[in-house]
Amino acid sequence: MAPVPSGPPPVVVRVLGALIAEVDGAPVSLGGPRPRAVLARLAVADGRMVTDDALIEDVWGDGAPRTALLTLQGYISSLRKSLDPANARGGLGARVLVRDGPGYALRLPPGGLDAAVFATLAAEARTALGRGEAETAARLLDDALALWRGPAYVDCLDREFAAPEIARLTALRHGATEDRAAAALVLGDHTRAVAMAEAHTREHPLRERGWVLLAAALYRSGRQGDASTALRTARRTLADELGADPGPDLVALQDAVLRQDDAGVAAVLPTPVTTSPARRHRRVPVPLTPTVGREDDVRTVADALRDHRSVTLTGPGGMGKTRLALEVAGRRDDPDGPWFVELAGLPGRSADEAGPDAGADPAGAVATALGVTSGRGVDALVAVLADRRALLVLDNCEHVVDSVAVLVSEILRSCPGMTVLATSRVSLGTPGEFVHETPPLATTGDGPAVELFLARASDATGGAAATEDDRLAAARLCEGLDGMPLAIELAAAQARTLSVQQLLDHLDDRLAMLRGGSRATPRHATMAAAVEWSYRSLTDGEKLLFTELGIFEGGFDLEAITAVVDRRDAVLDLAPLVEKSLVKALGGHPRRYRMLETLRSYAAFVRDHDVTARVRRRHVQWVTDLADAAYVELRGPRAAQWMDRLDREMPNVRAALEYCADDLETHLHIAGGLYWFWYRRGHVAEGLRYLEPAMKARDLPAAVTVRAVAGLTITRYLAGDIAGLMESFGRLAELEPTTVGDPVPRSDALVALAYFEAGAGLVEPALTHAADAVVLARELGAPYSEAEALMSTGTAWLRAGEAERAHDYLGRAIDVATTSGYRWCEASALWLDAKVSLAEHDDDRAVASLVRMIDACEEAADTTSTMVGLMTLAYALFRRGHVEDAAALRAVVDLRSESIGYWPAAMDPVDLGPYVAELTESIPADTAAAAVATARAAAEGRDGTSNLVEDILQRCR
Numbered sequence: 001m002a003p004v005p006s007g008p009p010p011v012v013v014r015v016l017g018a019l020i021a022e023v024d025g026a027p028v029s030l031g032g033p034r035p036r037a038v039l040a041r042l043a044v045a046d047g048r049m050v051t052d053d054a055l056i057e058d059v060w061g062d063g064a065p066r067t068a069l070l071t072l073q074g075y076i077s078s079l080r081k082s083l084d085p086a087n088a089r090g091g092l093g094a095r096v097l098v099r100d101g102p103g104y105a106l107r108l109p110p111g112g113l114d115a116a117v118f119a120t121l122a123a124e125a126r127t128a129l130g131r132g133e134a135e136t137a138a139r140l141l142d143d144a145l146a147l148w149r150g151p152a153y154v155d156c157l158d159r160e161f162a163a164p165e166i167a168r169l170t171a172l173r174h175g176a177t178e179d180r181a182a183a184a185l186v187l188g189d190h191t192r193a194v195a196m197a198e199a200h201t202r203e204h205p206l207r208e209r210g211w212v213l214l215a216a217a218l219y220r221s222g223r224q225g226d227a228s229t230a231l232r233t234a235r236r237t238l239a240d241e242l243g244a245d246p247g248p249d250l251v252a253l254q255d256a257v258l259r260q261d262d263a264g265v266a267a268v269l270p271t272p273v274t275t276s277p278a279r280r281h282r283r284v285p286v287p288l289t290p291t292v293g294r295e296d297d298v299r300t301v302a303d304a305l306r307d308h309r310s311v312t313l314t315g316p317g318g319m320g321k322t323r324l325a326l327e328v329a330g331r332r333d334d335p336d337g338p339w340f341v342e343l344a345g346l347p348g349r350s351a352d353e354a355g356p357d358a359g360a361d362p363a364g365a366v367a368t369a370l371g372v373t374s375g376r377g378v379d380a381l382v383a384v385l386a387d388r389r390a391l392l393v394l395d396n397c398e399h400v401v402d403s404v405a406v407l408v409s410e411i412l413r414s415c416p417g418m419t420v421l422a423t424s425r426v427s428l429g430t431p432g433e434f435v436h437e438t439p440p441l442a443t444t445g446d447g448p449a450v451e452l453f454l455a456r457a458s459d460a461t462g463g464a465a466a467t468e469d470d471r472l473a474a475a476r477l478c479e480g481l482d483g484m485p486l487a488i489e490l491a492a493a494q495a496r497t498l499s500v501q502q503l504l505d506h507l508d509d510r511l512a513m514l515r516g517g518s519r520a521t522p523r524h525a526t527m528a529a530a531v532e533w534s535y536r537s538l539t540d541g542e543k544l545l546f547t548e549l550g551i552f553e554g555g556f557d558l559e560a561i562t563a564v565v566d567r568r569d570a571v572l573d574l575a576p577l578v579e580k581s582l583v584k585a586l587g588g589h590p591r592r593y594r595m596l597e598t599l600r601s602y603a604a605f606v607r608d609h610d611v612t613a614r615v616r617r618r619h620v621q622w623v624t625d626l627a628d629a630a631y632v633e634l635r636g637p638r639a640a641q642w643m644d645r646l647d648r649e650m651p652n653v654r655a656a657l658e659y660c661a662d663d664l665e666t667h668l669h670i671a672g673g674l675y676w677f678w679y680r681r682g683h684v685a686e687g688l689r690y691l692e693p694a695m696k697a698r699d700l701p702a703a704v705t706v707r708a709v710a711g712l713t714i715t716r717y718l719a720g721d722i723a724g725l726m727e728s729f730g731r732l733a734e735l736e737p738t739t740v741g742d743p744v745p746r747s748d749a750l751v752a753l754a755y756f757e758a759g760a761g762l763v764e765p766a767l768t769h770a771a772d773a774v775v776l777a778r779e780l781g782a783p784y785s786e787a788e789a790l791m792s793t794g795t796a797w798l799r800a801g802e803a804e805r806a807h808d809y810l811g812r813a814i815d816v817a818t819t820s821g822y823r824w825c826e827a828s829a830l831w832l833d834a835k836v837s838l839a840e841h842d843d844d845r846a847v848a849s850l851v852r853m854i855d856a857c858e859e860a861a862d863t864t865s866t867m868v869g870l871m872t873l874a875y876a877l878f879r880r881g882h883v884e885d886a887a888a889l890r891a892v893v894d895l896r897s898e899s900i901g902y903w904p905a906a907m908d909p910v911d912l913g914p915y916v917a918e919l920t921e922s923i924p925a926d927t928a929a930a931a932v933a934t935a936r937a938a939a940e941g942r943d944g945t946s947n948l949v950e951d952i953l954q955r956c957r
Contacts, residue, residue, distance in 0.1 A: 009109040011083055011096055015043050016114050016169070017149025019156075021083060028082040033155070034059055035075040040156045042097070042106035043113060044165045051103035058161040062589045066640070076104060115169055118147045122176040129179055134186035141180040148173060168307045174200075174207060181213045185220060193217035201230075205237050208416070212249050219257055219265050227257050283369065284329045284340045284393070291327045292455060293441045293448020294320070301328045301436055305391070305419055308434040309412050312397075312422045315438035316581040316596060317530035318486030321423035322395050324438055328421065329393050337390025341369040343404065344396035362404050366392065378407055382414045389417030397424035398580070399537055405430050425534055425581045437581075440483030440596075445471065449478035449488055456492035457500070466500075473500040480507045482596040487527050510601050531602040534582055544611070545573040546582055550603025551615045554651025555586065555594040563622040564615055592648065616659060623649075623656035624666060627673025631707075634676045635784035637821025640861040646677045657690055664693060665700050668708040675711025679718055680824060682864040682902035687715040695731060706735050706745040710752035717756070718864065720906025729756050747776045751788045758795035759910070766796040783820035787813050791829045798836050806836045823860035827853045831869060835911055838876060846876045851956050867893050868904045868912065870949065873956070875915035878922065885952045887923050887931035890916075892945045895935050 012022045019036050021028050030036050037059045042050055056068045065071070080097050098105055111117055121144035129137040152169040156162035177200050184193035197214035204210060211234035218227035231254045256264025301324065304311045313321040329338040343362055363381045392411070397404040405428045408420050412430070422428055427435045441449035453474045454466050466474070477500060481487040487510070491503050498506070510527065538546060548565050549556070561570060574593075577583040582599060586592040595603070604612075626649060633642040646653070653674065660666040671690040678687030694708035713728040732752055739746035750773035757766035773789035794810035797803075810833040817826035830853035837846035850873040857866040871893045878886035897903045905916040938948045 009111045011108055012112050012114070013039065013043055013106070013108060014114045014147075014149070015040065015153050016118060016147050017151070018154055019043075023083060030082060031075070031078055034071075035079060036155055037159060038072065038075050039079055039106070040153055040159075041161050042104060043115070044153075044161060045105065046113065046116060047105060047107055049100040049103045049105045051101075053102075055103065058159065062587075114147045115152065115165075118144050118169070118176075119172055121147075122172055122179070125176065125183075126179055129183055129186075132186075134183045138180065138183040138187065141176055141183060144176055145173070145180065171307070174204060174210075178207070178209050178213060181210075181217065185213065185217055190217050190221040194221060201234075208234065208238065208250055212253055215253055215257065216265055224257060224260065228254075231257065284338055285326060286330070287323060287326055289456070289459075291323055292452040294324055294327060297324055297436070297438065298327050298331070301325075301421070302331070304434045304436060305421065308432060309419045310408060310422075310428070310430050310433045311420070312424055312427050312433055312435050313438050314424060314427055314435055314581055316425060316484075316599060317534050318484050318527065318598070319438045319440065319581075320485040321438045323485070325393050325395060325421055325423050329391060332391055334390045336388045338393060339366075339370055339390060340393045340395065341366050342395050343400060346400050362394070362397075362400055362407050366394075366407070378410050381407075382410055385411060385415045385418055388415065391419050391421060394420060394422040397422050397428065398426050398534070401426055401428060404428060425537075426579050441478070441485060441488070443475060443479040443483045445475045447475075447478075449481075449483045449485075450474045452485060453478055453488045453492050456489050457495035460493055460495045470500045473504050477504045477507070480504070480597060481510070482598055484596065484598060486530055487598055490527055510598060527598055528602060528605070531599060534580060535602065535606070537580065538576070538582075539573070541569065542573045542576050543606075545570050546577055546599075547603045547607035547611060548615045549577070549583060549593075549595060550600040550607065551612075551619050552595070552652060553655040555592045555648060556652070557590045557592050559590070560622060560652075561593075563625070564618045566618060619652070620656045620660055620666060623653055624670055624673075626653070627670045630677065631673040632784075634680070635822050635824070637823075639821075639823055640859060643677065643680065643861040646674065647681075664697060665704055668694055668697060668700065669704050672704060672707035672711050675708075675715060676824075679711075679715055680860075680862045680864055682718075682867075682900040684715060684719045684902055687711070688719065691715055695728065702735065702739050702742055702745040703748075706732070706739060706748045706752075709735060710748055713752060713756065717759075718902065718907050720903065720909070722909075725756070729753075743776060743780055747773060747780060747782065747785050750776065751785050751792070754789055754792035755795075758792045758799060761799040763796045763800045766792055770796065783816055784822045784825065787817040787820065787822050787825040787829070790816060791825060791832065794829065794836075795832055798832060798839075803836050803840055807833060810836070823856045824862055824865060827856040827860070827862065827865050827869065830856065831865070831872060834872060834876065838879070843876050843879045847873065847880070847956050850876060851953055854953065863896075863900065864902055864904075864907075867896055867902065868907070871904045871912060872915065875919060877952075877956070878919055883923060883927060884931070885955070886919065887927050888934060888948060889952060890919055890923070891928070891931040891935035892938075892949055894932075895939055895945065 008025060010024055014020045014022070019030065019040055021030055021039070030039060038055060041055055041058050052069060052072060055072055056064050059072070060068055076097060083096050096107055096109075098107055121140050125137040125140035125144065128134075128140065151157070152166050152173075153162045157166070177196065181193050181196040181200065184190070184196065193213065194217040197210055197217050201207070201210040201214050211230060215227045215230045215234070218224075218230060231250065234250060235254075252267065253265065255261075256267070301311060301313065305328070313324055315321050326340070329340060332338050341362075343365055346362065346365060363378045367381050394404060394408070401424060404422065404424075408422070408428060409430050411418050411420060412432075427433060441447065441452060443449045450471060454471070457466070457474075458464060477491060478488055481491060494503060535543065535546070545565065548570075549561070551564065552560065556564075558571065558574075561574065574583065578585050578593070582595070584594050584596070586594055630642055630646060633639065653670065657667060657670055660670075667690070671694070675687055675691060678684070678690075691708060691712040694705065694712045697705045697708065709728055709732050713725060713732055716724040716728055732749060736746075736749045736753060739749050750769045754766050754770035754773055757763075757769065770789040770793040773792075774786050777783070777785035777789060790809055790813035794806045794808075794813060797806040797809060810829045813829040814826055814833070817823070817829060830849045834846040834849040834853065837843070837849060850869055854866060854869040854873065856862075857869055870889050874886045874889035874893070877889070893904065905913045935945055935948065938945045
């Protein structure tokens with residue numbers, strides 16, 4: 001709880017009303033709605049770190065631009081300058097709005113956040129009121145309530161991140177207002193108590209305590225009739241609005257007022273607390289093993305229980321919902337409880353049965369757990385719980401969710417002191433329910449998933465110590481098991497028989513391997529049993545869709561489902577699978593979905609052979625159509641979005657390519673459509689692997705063969721494989737005559753031949769093929785082919801030593817590429833134009849072209865071309881005498897090359913090779929070493945080497 005400072009803090013952020021900030025008592029500018037939202041989000045976190053991704057999601061939502069991270073950094077910089085003008089000198093601002101790991105935190109001085117000060121004063125006042133110090137309580141509450149200038153976080157009422165905090169602070173404000181009226185009553189200031197309680201009940205007529213205080217204040221003022229009227233109004237309002245009977249305090253007060261029982265009226269007022277109330281009961285099972293890796297989730301759920309009376313932990317079977325609930329409940333200190341009720345043994349209806357859960361009696365299970373005799377039914381149980389203040393944990397609700405929802409709704413409506421924490425593979429759907437989707441454990445090398453596996457494996461092997469190789473294999477094993485705690489524990493149970501590496505090798509047969517769990521809980525004895533528990537609850541349609549979706553690798557969207565499943569009603573069954581935690585919705589637009597690998601394995605296990613054959617064929621066709629679309633889209637204005645899309649879909653692409661490896665036509669059709677993606681991402685080895693079969697292709701359609709051979713040739717060029725390049729280039733030349741009369745493959749062949757002929761200095765054939773390609777491109781309406789052909793013409797003139805003609809044709813290529821949105825060709829033509837300028841010793845023009853090139857590459861998300869541009873720029877800057885910048889860019893490119901295995905100089909031994917050799921020979925060793933150290937240090941930061949590169953580019957602009 002935040003301390004209340006004795007003097008004004010130097011920096012204050014006020015959220016109890018419109019968001020304002022003050023430095024040394026003076027308001028400061030916070031900018032527009034989005035920077036203000038950033039500050040509000042950090043204020044909600046109350047000193048805790050908020051990641052960049054979370055800030056972007058909360059501030060922009062699904063509409064975040066590609067530049068959101070840079071914009072966020074700009075907002076942070078502006079807010080720092082406002083929060084402390086001395087920030088540029090490393091003063092207080094840097095200590096208030098700080099970088100903390102992968103995000104930012106707002107570290108205000110004590111008393112710097114009005115919401116925290118209010119909560120502290122309100123809590124201290126309640127304690128004072130309980131001790132009988134009403135005068136102190138009144139003073140503290142007056143100070144606390146004076147902090148409010150309007151609704152909390154009023155600038156962010158429409159933002160999801162603020163809703164829980166707004167609800168928490170609003171509830172505290174209501175409680176503080178009621179406490180102030182209670183203090184006035186105790187102090188004998190009945191007139192003020194009546195005025196406050198009347199205003200409060202008028203604004204918040206469903207708060208029962210307000211009516212109690214109003215009636216008591218009226219009675220104490222000698223207005224017994226008005227007190228009775230207030231009580232009748234309260235009963236009618238609660239019945240009409242909530243369908244609820246009055247609570248015990250209201251009933252007792254009404255009886256006391258009717259009997260004019262002063263002592264009875266006094267009983268509802270705050271009285272000094274001399275001892276802590278004794279806990280009646282506590283019945284929560286104690287876990288037999290320590291809980292690993294759930295501290296963040298425990299805090300999140302505990303915080304949710306402070307703000308919500310109904311919290312549900314969801315997730316697939318085996319994700320650790322029960323263990324998390326036990327951990328949260330075990331740390332509670334309720335006056336009565338907490339209580340744990342296991343519902344797995346209750347009979348439930350099957351998914352295809354209509355109506356309520358057959359034979360389910362969760363109320364009876366709760367009554368049994370509490371050790372009370374309540375008869376059968378919800379009403380009797382509610383009567384028993386009416387005056388209790390406790391947490392009720394309902395475990396495994398999914399198969400009786402309808403009955404549990406009715407029970408929980410009635411308990412929350414009629415038992416104001418009760419809070420419910422449920423675990424279920426599907427949410428309850430009760431009003432005000434807070435749903436926490438239980439996440440997998442992090443699977444990094446030193447993360448909780450590995451810690452859990454090694455701890456349980458050590459138990460299984462009598463305390464055997466793990467080697468470093470075991471730890472590395474365990475990280476890969478846990479990642480393959482989706483970080484699912486039950487799967488990890490079942491795998492660890494096999495460590496007595498198999499090594500960690502052997503377990504990893506058997507992942508493909510995980511359902512057979514993952515067994516040996518608790519005999520006391522049959523549904524968790526094997527992973528298959530855990531999944532079957534969920535599968536049995538599905539309708540026939542949901543079961544079919546579940547098995548069909550298991551065909552996807554990595555993830556999928558609605559368009560993919562429609563293409564592969566091909567059933568009109570399939571989409572209707574998707575929502576229940578998401579609701580029941582068998583499919584995970586990943587967010588974004590369009591929504592993407594994913595199945596855990598363990599669930600995919602079970603789907604394959606139960607899927608009918610005919611269904612498998614059908615969806616596999618349709619999956620391959622969907623990927624083929626995707627490749628056809630990608631071939632065009634990667635050469636147009638939406639290339640960056642399609643690069644991102646293919647990043648997401650690459651697991652599906654690989655699965656389709658592996659499946660149709662024996663169907664050479666389909667295999668090359670897909671690979672030929674996607675080679676541009678592999679080229680631009682620098683995925684040389686993968687591209688070569690899937691394109692190499694093109695050299696064996698005979699008697700296939702020319703459109704398929706030509707495109708695949710062209711893709712293989714350019715990928716070998718990217719790899720610096722000159723011998724391989726010449727081989728596939730020769731095959732392309734053989735194919736060219738066969739394309740006459742077939743415009744699309746002929747265009748592909750002419751453009752590719754011209755490109756490599758020009759690069760090799762074969763000027764005349766390059767000019768001929770390029771001229772034919774331009775004519776054909778215009779006939780086909782393919783500006784991307786026209787731009788490439790014009791670029792090849794410029795390259796040919798470069799090799800011929802005709803600089804003026806080279807500049808002319810490269811300029812035309814740039815114009816066509818820019819107009820059509822073909823950023824790669826624009827960038828490549830700018831690079832070639834820069835090389836012409838370097839040959840003319842016009843270094844300034846070369847630098848200008850290269851800066852434009854790199855900007856185009858960044859816009860197109862083109863990894864390899866960016867590296868080429870940066871290395872060429874390093875050489876141009878070196879020639880201008882900017883040795884340190886040249887060394888820095890060289891170091892950055894080398895570092896990125898180590899990461900992805902692509903080396904620009906190997907791709908272009910004619911020009912870039914000598915550039916790099918000159919840099920290596922001429923840059924002093926100490927300068928080069930310092931640049932490497934700086935680049936490696938930058939690479940370890942959140943933004944990698946981007947800021948280092950951007951600083952150099954800014955100096956070049």
